[in-house]
């Protein structure tokens with residue numbers, strides 16, 4: 499076990515209070531202040547600007563929550579015996595390099611970095627909760643393979659299928675603008691169905707409740723309230739900087755960017771979109787950051803609202819014990835003085 503690991507007794511007094519889902523604020527809600535936070539619940543947190551408020555982000559795990567600081571991340575897990583285990587691990591240094599801070603580049607860096615940290619944390623949580631029997635630990639090589647396969651699957655589903663699908667309907671929808679719009683529509687529908695399908699999986703329900711807990715606790719911190727289940731419970735579980743919103747913005751930005759591209763021949767159509775994905779991710783990240791900072795601008799609600807709405811599917815209302823876990827993770831990050839240097 500990690501030397502940073504410490505145990506906290508479980509609070510048995512707190513009953514699991516499952517609250518009703520709050521109504522989603524479609525208009526800019528004053529309760530959503532400037533903030534931080536993928537489908538897996540990976541929330542982006544790369545904001546190290548000195549004068550701006552610290553934007554924490556995290557991710558839901560199996561029976562746990564991970565929160566990111568500036569140089570380390572903290573995982574709090576509810577173990578089968580009911581106790582909360584808090585583990586801290588250092589973050590890689592490469593995303594801190596100057597070149598990784600350039601606007602547009604930082605979006606891709608944030609995405610890759612959060613994918614890696616997210617996967618590591620998720621595997622750790624699986625290991626701690628189920629692992630003793632399976633004893634499976636992935637090495638760096640297996641992790642790269644898994645990551646490449648996941649990215650490949652994502653590209654096939656969100657670039658390959660819509661592009662080829664639109665191409666085969668050229669007889670009905672001719673011309674590059676119509677073709678590109680159709681391609682974008684396919685991408686949007688596939689993304690929505692994908693989220694819907696995942697949200698229906700039984701095993702993922704608790705992960706989504708921890709995702710809701712993570713958001714609520716970050717809101718509590720941002721509102722400068724005491725980090726308790728009582729204060730966290732009152733917050734909404736939809737966060738503007740959430741990775742779910744990020745992915746949706748990626749899909750919407752790709753529609754706008756790709757509309758300027760040609761549609762012939764088919765191989766180039768697919769390749770050009772794949773090559774431009776880093777640009778799309780870079781623009782989307784800047785938009786997400788911007789929307790998180792300007793939550794109260796009514797004219798930005800159109801950008802934020804769809805992502806918040808989608809979080810109805812990727813988060814569930816957490817119980818108090820799940821909130822406690824998210825609090826433990828954030829407290830772990832705060833305890834190490836994880837402020838921007």
Ligand SMILES: [Zn+2]
Nearest residue numbers: 535541740741
């Ligand atoms: Zn989120």
